[in-house]
Amino acid sequence: MKLNFIAGIFVTVLAGSASLAFAGLVSYSPGSGVISSPHNMNLYLPLATGGANNGDNQQQVCKFCHTPHNTLSTGQASYSPLWNHTQTTQNFLPYVGIEEGDYMTEPDYLDKSASLQAVIDPADMMDGPSRLCMSCHDGTTAIDSYSGKMGSFTPTSNHVVLAPDGAFGGANGGNLMDDHPIGFSYGKVAALDPYIHQPNANISWIPAGDRKCTTISELLYKGDKLTCASCHDVHNTANATAAAPLLRVKLDGSKLCLTCHDK
Numbered sequence: 001m002k003l004n005f006i007a008g009i010f011v012t013v014l015a016g017s018a019s020l021a022f023a024g025l026v027s028y029s030p031g032s033g034v035i036s037s038p039h040n041m042n043l044y045l046p047l048a049t050g051g052a053n054n055g056d057n058q059q060q061v062c063k064f065c066h067t068p069h070n071t072l073s074t075g076q077a078s079y080s081p082l083w084n085h086t087q088t089t090q091n092f093l094p095y096v097g098i099e100e101g102d103y104m105t106e107p108d109y110l111d112k113s114a115s116l117q118a119v120i121d122p123a124d125m126m127d128g129p130s131r132l133c134m135s136c137h138d139g140t141t142a143i144d145s146y147s148g149k150m151g152s153f154t155p156t157s158n159h160v161v162l163a164p165d166g167a168f169g170g171a172n173g174g175n176l177m178d179d180h181p182i183g184f185s186y187g188k189v190a191a192l193d194p195y196i197h198q199p200n201a202n203i204s205w206i207p208a209g210d211r212k213c214t215t216i217s218e219l220l221y222k223g224d225k226l227t228c229a230s231c232h233d234v235h236n237t238a239n240a241t242a243a244a245p246l247l248r249v250k251l252d253g254s255k256l257c258l259t260c261h262d263k
């Protein structure tokens with residue numbers, strides 16, 4: 001891992017495969033594992049806070065998210081793999097495919113665009129990994145709030161924050177209306193929409209070397225729900241097919257999109 005500091009931003013000098021388009025603070029090689037990735041908070045926090053050493057005092061990497069004992073598994077997340085990061089308490093607004101303004105005058109997730117088959121119930125749309133991701137990507141929960149300690153660094157950059165709090169005030173702060181839909185049954189949509197691939201089909205239309213899955217079901221929480229982890233590999237797992245930014249299928253030629261969409 002080699003970092004170059006140029007005019008206030010870090011750029012990658014690695015392997016050529018890491019795309020500058022997604023360059024965050026930490027440059028990395030896709031597929032090289034979590035330690036050298038943007039998800040190693042010990043690399044990220046000192047850079048983000050201008051050199052202050054507020055990483056883990058033992059430089060533990062997993063600890064920001066997992067711990068072997070005394071986990072923080074109580075909270076709103078339905079899925080807590082030995083979870084050790086403070087969980088977001090926000091409610092999130094779903095993608096409905098219509099103007100946010102129109103939706104907000106009379107919020108009802110059944111009031112959606114004509115083309116959208118997915119029915120996203122805000123009450124359970126964050127099931128599975130999604131709520132865990134938003135426990136750092138919500139712009140409200142401090143990145144260094146883990147092991148029960150109150151952290152102090154909450155990023156504001158669009159690169160990290162997907163759903164800024166308070167977009168509409170009050171409990172509906174987390175706005176995911178302008179993001180790819182998550183938190184719905186993929187199987188139900190595939191049964192209705194002929195341009196969505198069947199979840200159990202062998203993904204033969206994407207070259208095997210460009211994806212880290214054989215069927216779409218493998219990408220879905222409990223084999224059915226589309227979540228953040230359907231597209232993203234949080235651990236940047238060592239595998240030649242991984243792609244930036246932490247994706248499970250390569251983005252060139254929009255292969256990730258064509259994994260599910262028959263377009």
Ligand code: HEC
Pocket residue numbers: 034039040061062063064065066081129132133229234235
């Ligand atoms: C930035 C947060 C983060 C860090 C750091 C992290 N994980 Fe995870 N981990 C997650 C999330 C989120 C999930 C659930 C998402 C999923 O299953 O795709 C998960 C799931 C897991 C799982 C269960 C699912 C599976 O993939 O087997 C294991 C085991 C795991 N992590 C081990 C580790 C280890 C070991 C480390 C450190 C070397 C680590 N993780 C570092 C966030 C993290």
Ligand code: HEC
Pocket residue numbers: 022023024025026027038039041044064065085129132133134135136137143159160228229232233234244245246
């Ligand atoms: C412990 C906090 C934490 C958790 C939990 C977490 N992230 Fe992140 N993630 C970050 C931070 C901080 C960055 C920005 C790092 C940087 O800019 O170098 C980041 C960066 C990213 C990036 C951009 C990577 C790139 O190439 O620049 C993606 C994509 C991402 N996270 C997705 C996820 C997903 C999906 C999950 C859940 C499965 C998740 N994150 C969970 C803290 C977290």
Ligand code: HEC
Pocket residue numbers: 021022130133134137158159160161162180181182227228229230231232245251256
């Ligand atoms: C349908 C696939 C898909 C889903 C679902 C998805 N993402 Fe992404 N995400 C992407 C792609 C593709 C990019 C890169 C977009 C680009 O820059 O062209 C990305 C980029 C990001 C980035 C980096 C943003 C930046 O500006 O650099 C973060 C952080 C992120 N995603 C987090 C999440 C989280 C958290 C969730 C769940 C709430 C999620 N993603 C759900 C496909 C997805």
Ligand code: HEC
Pocket residue numbers: 096097113114115116117118180181186189193196216219226230231254256257258259260261
């Ligand atoms: C894991 C499977 C999967 C991946 C990967 C994926 N999508 Fe989707 N996407 C879906 C499903 C399922 C829906 C809901 C379709 C529906 O309701 O008819 C959807 C919805 C959409 C919609 C909204 C349709 C509407 O009617 O409002 C668009 C646009 C879209 N996806 C584009 C993309 C793009 C672009 C990418 C790549 C960056 C991508 N998708 C990646 C499964 C996926």
